[in-house]
Amino acid sequence: MITPILLCGGSGTRLWPLSRKRFPKQFAQIAGDSSLFQQSAQRFQAAAFADPIIVTGDMFRFIATRQLAEAGIAHAAVLIEPDARNTAPAILAGALHAAKSNPTALVLVAPSDHLVPDVEGFRAAVEMGRPAAEAGQIVTFGIRPERPETGYGYIKIRSFDDALGAALVDRFIEKPDVEVAEQISSDGEHLWNAGIFLFRVDILRDAFAHHAPEVLECTQGALDTAEEDLGFLRLGTEAWKTCPDVSIDYAIMERADNLCVVPYDGAWSDLGEWNSVWRELHPNADGNSTSGPVEAIDCSGSLLRSESEGQVLVGLGLKDIMAVAMPDAVLVAPRDRAQDVGKAVAALKKAEYPQATDFPRDNRPWGWFEALAHGSRFQVKRVYVHPGASLSLQSHHHRAEHWIVVEGTAKVTVDDEITLLSENESVYIPLGSVHRLENPGLLPLILIEVQTGSYLGEDDIVRYEDAYRRK
Amino acid sequence: MITPILLCGGSGTRLWPLSRKRFPKQFAQIAGDSSLFQQSAQRFQAAAFADPIIVTGDMFRFIATRQLAEAGIAHAAVLIEPDARNTAPAILAGALHAAKSNPTALVLVAPSDHLVPDVEGFRAAVEMGRPAAEAGQIVTFGIRPERPETGYGYIKIRSFDDALGAALVDRFIEKPDVEVAEQISSDGEHLWNAGIFLFRVDILRDAFAHHAPEVLECTQGALDTAEEDLGFLRLGTEAWKTCPDVSIDYAIMERADNLCVVPYDGAWSDLGEWNSVWRELHPNADGNSTSGPVEAIDCSGSLLRSESEGQVLVGLGLKDIMAVAMPDAVLVAPRDRAQDVGKAVAALKKAEYPQATDFPRDNRPWGWFEALAHGSRFQVKRVYVHPGASLSLQSHHHRAEHWIVVEGTAKVTVDDEITLLSENESVYIPLGSVHRLENPGLLPLILIEVQTGSYLGEDDIVRYEDAYRRK
Numbered sequence: 028m029i030t031p032i033l034l035c036g037g038s039g040t041r042l043w044p045l046s047r048k049r050f051p052k053q054f055a056q057i058a059g060d061s062s063l064f065q066q067s068a069q070r071f072q073a074a075a076f077a078d079p080i081i082v083t084g085d086m087f088r089f090i091a092t093r094q095l096a097e098a099g100i101a102h103a104a105v106l107i108e109p110d111a112r113n114t115a116p117a118i119l120a121g122a123l124h125a126a127k128s129n130p131t132a133l134v135l136v137a138p139s140d141h142l143v144p145d146v147e148g149f150r151a152a153v154e155m156g157r158p159a160a161e162a163g164q165i166v167t168f169g170i171r172p173e174r175p176e177t178g179y180g181y182i183k184i185r186s187f188d189d190a191l192g193a194a195l196v197d198r199f200i201e202k203p204d205v206e207v208a209e210q211i212s213s214d215g216e217h218l219w220n221a222g223i224f225l226f227r228v229d230i231l232r233d234a235f236a237h238h239a240p241e242v243l244e245c246t247q248g249a250l251d252t253a254e255e256d257l258g259f260l261r262l263g264t265e266a267w268k269t270c271p272d273v274s275i276d277y278a279i280m281e282r283a284d285n286l287c288v289v290p291y292d293g294a295w296s297d298l299g300e301w302n303s304v305w306r307e308l309h310p311n312a313d314g315n316s317t318s319g320p321v322e323a324i325d326c327s328g329s330l331l332r333s334e335s336e337g338q339v340l341v342g343l344g345l346k347d348i349m350a351v352a353m354p355d356a357v358l359v360a361p362r363d364r365a366q367d368v369g370k371a372v373a374a375l376k377k378a379e380y381p382q383a384t385d386f387p388r389d390n391r392p393w394g395w396f397e398a399l400a401h402g403s404r405f406q407v408k409r410v411y412v413h414p415g416a417s418l419s420l421q422s423h424h425h426r427a428e429h430w431i432v433v434e435g436t437a438k439v440t441v442d443d444e445i446t447l448l449s450e451n452e453s454v455y456i457p458l459g460s461v462h463r464l465e466n467p468g469l470l471p472l473i474l475i476e477v478q479t480g481s482y483l484g485e486d487d488i489v490r491y492e493d494a495y496r497r498k
Numbered sequence: 499m500i501t502p503i504l505l506c507g508g509s510g511t512r513l514w515p516l517s518r519k520r521f522p523k524q525f526a527q528i529a530g531d532s533s534l535f536q537q538s539a540q541r542f543q544a545a546a547f548a549d550p551i552i553v554t555g556d557m558f559r560f561i562a563t564r565q566l567a568e569a570g571i572a573h574a575a576v577l578i579e580p581d582a583r584n585t586a587p588a589i590l591a592g593a594l595h596a597a598k599s600n601p602t603a604l605v606l607v608a609p610s611d612h613l614v615p616d617v618e619g620f621r622a623a624v625e626m627g628r629p630a631a632e633a634g635q636i637v638t639f640g641i642r643p644e645r646p647e648t649g650y651g652y653i654k655i656r657s658f659d660d661a662l663g664a665a666l667v668d669r670f671i672e673k674p675d676v677e678v679a680e681q682i683s684s685d686g687e688h689l690w691n692a693g694i695f696l697f698r699v700d701i702l703r704d705a706f707a708h709h710a711p712e713v714l715e716c717t718q719g720a721l722d723t724a725e726e727d728l729g730f731l732r733l734g735t736e737a738w739k740t741c742p743d744v745s746i747d748y749a750i751m752e753r754a755d756n757l758c759v760v761p762y763d764g765a766w767s768d769l770g771e772w773n774s775v776w777r778e779l780h781p782n783a784d785g786n787s788t789s790g791p792v793e794a795i796d797c798s799g800s801l802l803r804s805e806s807e808g809q810v811l812v813g814l815g816l817k818d819i820m821a822v823a824m825p826d827a828v829l830v831a832p833r834d835r836a837q838d839v840g841k842a843v844a845a846l847k848k849a850e851y852p853q854a855t856d857f858p859r860d861n862r863p864w865g866w867f868e869a870l871a872h873g874s875r876f877q878v879k880r881v882y883v884h885p886g887a888s889l890s891l892q893s894h895h896h897r898a899e900h901w902i903v904v905e906g907t908a909k910v911t912v913d914d915e916i917t918l919l920s921e922n923e924s925v926y927i928p929l930g931s932v933h934r935l936e937n938p939g940l941l942p943l944i945l946i947e948v949q950t951g952s953y954l955g956e957d958d959i960v961r962y963e964d965a966y967r968r969k
Contacts (some may be wrong), residue, residue, distance in 0.1 A: 032535045044812075127756065183600050285965050319856040322849060324842050325835075333828070339853050341515075343831035343842045348819070354535070357804070359821045359830050360814035364796075371795050373812045378793060384812050399870040404921070405904035407946050409871050429902045431948045433876035450875070451950040453900050453926065475878050477869070477902045479922040 029153065029225070031071040031079040032121035032133055035064050035091060035139040036111050038084075040372040041300040041365070043383075044356035045310040045334060050386035053140035054090050058308060064091065065098040067139040070146050074137075075154070078102040080124055081412060082117045084110070086202035088259055089392040089495070093405055093413070105390040106253075109264040114222070116255025116270045119235055119246045120262060126228040134231075136224045136275075141297050142307055148293040156225045159191040165234065166193060167280065168227040169288040170295045175208035178299055180220040180276070180364070182288055183211075192370060195289035199276060218290055219386075220276070221297075230285070239278040245270040257496060301349045302365035305330035315342075330362065351440045354384040392495040393418050394466075396476070412437075412466040420463040426480030428456040430464070435472035438465040461491060500624065500696070501594035501603055502542040502550040505534050506562060506610035507582050509555075511843040512771040512836070514854075515827035516544040516805060522610035524948040525561050528769060529779060535562065536569040538607075541617050546625070547606075549573040551595055553588045555581070558731055560863040560966070564884070577724075580735040583692070586749040587741045590706055590717045591733060597699040605702075607695045607746075611919055612768050613778055619764040622887040627696045627760040636705065637664060637696040638751065639831035640689025640759045641766045646679035649770055649837070651747070653759055664758035670747060689761055692768075695746070701756070710749040716741040727965060772820045773836035776801035786813075790823075801833065827853040863938075863966040864889050867947070877949045883908075883937040890964035891934040896956060897951030899927040901935070906943035911938040932962060 038051040046052035053064040061069075071079055081103050083091050088107055095103055106120055118136050125132040133359060135153060143149050156166035169182045183197040199220065203211065211217040235243035245266045252263025296307045308316040308330075315323050319333035319340070323455065326342045330349040333340040338354045349365065351358045358368065376383035388397045393416035399407040412418070412435075420440070431453040439446050439454050440463040447467070448454060456462045458480065466472035490497065514627070517523035524535040532540075542550055554562050554575050559578055560732045566574055577591055582597065589607050596603040601946040606624060614620050627637035640653045654668040670691065674682065682688040694702035706714035716737050723734025749758060767778045779787040779801075786794050790804035790811070804811040811823045820836065822829045847854035858870045864887035870878040883889070883906075901910065902924040910917050910925050911934040918938070919925055929932045929951065937943035961968065 106673070209827045296514060321844065322845055322851075324838075324845055325650070338826055338828065339846065341830070341842050341846065343829070344835035345830060345832070348830065350821070350828070350830045352823070354825045355809055357809065357811045357821070357828055359812070359819065360817060361816070364815035367814060371793065374793055374795055375810065375812065380791070380793075380810050389879045399878060402904060402944065405944075405946075407870060407880075409878075427922055429900075431900045431950075433873060433948065433950055445616050453899055453924065453948075455924065473873065473876075474947075475876075477904065477924075477946050479891075479902075479904055489919050 028077040028133075029075055029157070030077040030125045030134045030298070031068075032118065032125070032134050032136045033067055033079055033081050033139045034114065034117050034121075034136070035087065036082060036084040036108050036117060037138075038111075039140070039299075040368075042298070042304065043367045043368055043372045044351060044353050044358055045222040045332075047382075047386050048384035049086065050090070050388070050390065051087075051140075052298065053157070054087070057304060058142055061098060062094055063142065063298065064139040065094050066143075067137060067141070068095060068100050070137075070143060070149060071135070075150065078104070080121045080134075080490065081105045082108060082121050084108055087091065090113045090390050092258075093390075105259050106136065107259050107261045109249075109262060109267045112267065112270045113272045115239065115242050115273045116246050116249075116267070118224070118275050119231065119242060120250055122226075122228040122231045123247060123250050124260070126232070128228055128234070132228045133157070134226065134228055138297070141221070141295065143293070143295055145236045145293040149291070152289055152291045152293070153225060155192060159193045159287050159289075160227060162191070163227065164191060164285050164287045165229050165279070165283055166192070167196070167229060167288045168221050168223040168225075168291050169194075170221050171292045172212040172217065172219055175205065175209045175212040176219065177202055177205055178303070179297070181211055181217045182220050183217050183289055184290075188287065189405045191287050193289045196288050199281050200456040218288060219293055219295070221291070221295055222275075224275070227481035234279050234283050234285075236284040239273070242271060242273065242278055249255065258468055266469070270352060292409075296472065300368060301330055301351065302362050303308050305362060306419065310343045355387050370403050392416070392497075394471075399475075401483070404466060404479060404481065408476045408478070410464075410474050410476050412464065412474075414466055414471060414473040416464040417494050418463060420461060420491040420494075421498065422459055422461045422486050422489045422491075423480070424489070426478045429455050429477040430456065431477075432477045433473050434471045434474055435466060436468040436470050437474060438467045440465075499548040500546055500628070501548040501596045501605045502539075503589065503596070503605050503607045504535070504538055504550050504610045505553050505585065505588055505592075505607070506558065507553060507555040507579050507588060508611065509582075510611070510770075510840075512839045513769070513775065514839055514843045515822060515824050515829055516803075518853075518857050519855035520681060521561070521859070522558075522611075523769065525558070525565060528775060529613055530606045532569060533565055534613065534769065535610040536565050537607060537614075538612070539566060539571050539574075540569055541608075541620060542578070542606070543571065544621060546621065549575070549668045551605075552576045553579060553592050555579055561861050563729075564861075567875045576730050576873070578730050578732045580720075580733060580738045583738065583741045584743045585746040586710065586713050586744045587697070587717045587720075587738070589746050590702065590713060591721055593697075593699040593702045594718060594721050595702065595731070599888065599925050604628070605697065605699055609693050609768070612692070612766065614764070614766055616764040620762070622762070623760055623762045623831075624696060626663060630664045630758050630760075631663070631696045631698060633843060634698065635662060635664070635703050635756050635758045636701060636750070636754055638667070638759045639692050639694040639696075639762050639912065640665075641691055641692050642761055642763045643683040643688065646676065646683040648673060648676055648679045649774070650768070651859050652682060652688045655690050655759055656687050656762075662758050664760045667757045667759050670752050689759060690766070691747070692762070692766055693746075701832050705750050705754050705756070706786055709753040710744070710834060711746065715902065733778055734929065771836040772801055772822065775880065776820065776833060786841065798834065824858065826916050863887070863968075865942075870946075871953070875950060875952065875953045879949070881935075881945050881947050882943075883943040885937055885940050885942060886935040888965050889934060890966075890968065891962040893930055893932045893960045893962075894958050895930070895960070896953035897949045898929045900948040901927065902946045902948075903948055904944050906937060906941045907939040908943050908945060910934070912934075935957060
């Protein structure tokens, strides 16, 4: 069995406003009805694969477990990086964790934010690489280029090794300029580097010991000092902090000599920027790729997305423009500026727009909330609580709250009193009272919360008990 | 004294999404902190002018009176057209109404959705025209062309008549094509037709009697059968329905021979489409005109507007693009397609998007409400009630309501009980109960309404009493 290691700690901004620091693209529904992370995890739901190991950040831990549960994936180890340190430490941590139960475990490392439409074809490619990996090779998967892409790194291959069932690697090539890309993308000797790797964990450990011993030392240290927390495995902060911020390509792949590559001919995209989303979402005859309530009139070559049912986006006479609309943020740019969206987000951040990093839906371990309206002394939120979930026992110094249940059943504690509320019932939480909201039911609970008071920040909270061990 | 007649019954869609059928551009804040209608009304707040006569539609009557009150204009006659019949009947109705108190009253007719930045200059031009109007001329005001505009009609002038203090009119010219516009816009003999007229009401009546007697007959009939309703004057529907749909230009101006024109050299715009808004709102050095929370990065020649404080609009690398963002609707187009926005709205209407006609803020005689959220069995609204205003005494068959006061004071009737609620207090309105909401205070009342039930349409309402005589 192969153990998948899924990396989902990144927080890219080039797909802003859909991808933001607090809710990055791997968790968003960009193509299809499930998130890229869910699609990635499901790709390895097959007899050949063991339960996955997820490596993610503290901010995303409950989003990841919730999305796994929704995707019907019951068992997964979730490792939490104290902070993001690039791919080398993350991959090694996952591999060393797999080694605990099987010192020669075969693992497949994959990003969780890429698009791989042909699941069967991809699994077949993994099987192609298995003999080489079992024989001690680090197997990468190289995508046959479809176009002179300048946004990807390339792998130059040498001869195909029949014994290995894979090609030998000549060298790795960083993102090329247009001229070089045009030259190498069609010569049959270069493949796109997809960042997908198959290897035995003992082989990877040896490679780190040889090529990057400092990374091995601190990652092993972080794993040795890891702590269980509500089923998550929190890597030790002290050791982790000493880890260099380094990519697996730089630390290992560009140095190791037991490296081979299995070519993959199927479709693949890293959905790295909106232009690739446009390309992968099958533009129509006019070259338009649309999603959500959109009217494209006399448009061509354009990406038009409205991410909200209640917001219609009208494109009129647009040519090669991308427009992405959300109720709190709208992006409009020519498609050929897609690479610069990250810079635009940096400008937004500098101008202190919360939309640069915050998502309208604020995910919490118990569910989520979103702001519906606010005034100088009031705020209205929609609050969603998962079945069985519970908010902390808490109080506020500056605000009172009205809760109106609109779907499901709520169990509400206010000081010494516990009540059950069903749809169309309400309760008042006076300022200063110690209260808790729970969903005792089997269906989601949705309530409307109206807060009134002189200060309405999220930080006006005193927590007495919390099922999720938050402070 | 000159009596201003302000026409504000139109419902143009070329400034969609800011201008919609239910809340058209004259009432929107497009330039400055007050609406175009308010700016138009204030233009005539001077010693030379009598109280204005407003001609508008039923749907806009309370918006108009509310905006007049906000602008500090206490006295105005408001005539309600049973339906829109173009400018000839509307102007004539206003003139005949003015004639009731003074059969030779001097009136100034002006659209309420144009931009006239130089108020003093405009008033001076009106004074220039006064002698001719008093002498029995129909005086129009012609704007000195700034550019070869194809969106306006032109007036060709003959010689200047010193005795009249105005130029004689050679003829009216419909919107020209580019070639003609280039030729005539700079020859000194052509002025833009701004649709502003100064005349004695007896002179206009004579002109209608001579050139369009059927319009005179039915307009006079509509005025004779008009009914007072809460201070509005509702023109008689039967007579009005027989009125031809005809413009004042076609009915009178192109036919009358007692016509002269006062040239006006000041700035003027009909703000007829987004391109003119871009032009009039003083583009910066890069040619960008922005309003609201907007980040324009590497943009030029673009119009970027976010109409909502909570919605940031990011333009990246745009050239000559217009983007207008609202939480429920976003428009993106090249500026040179501004003339086609009406067509886009027609397409939206055909596709049955409510945003084609409805505005997020639904104006009512007592204030307004806006939808904050909805689910299959619930709906959340923000409700704003003007000081002293009162909703109807009503009941619903399919929904219960929770009201939480977040600003001001509410007087609430539920069946036989009357309560006063202040900020942070709530009340429950059970399904079927007869209830009423009033604002007894001197400050605005804002409450959050949570509706729950199986049907939540606005038409589930039984009205028992209504201060605004609605059915």
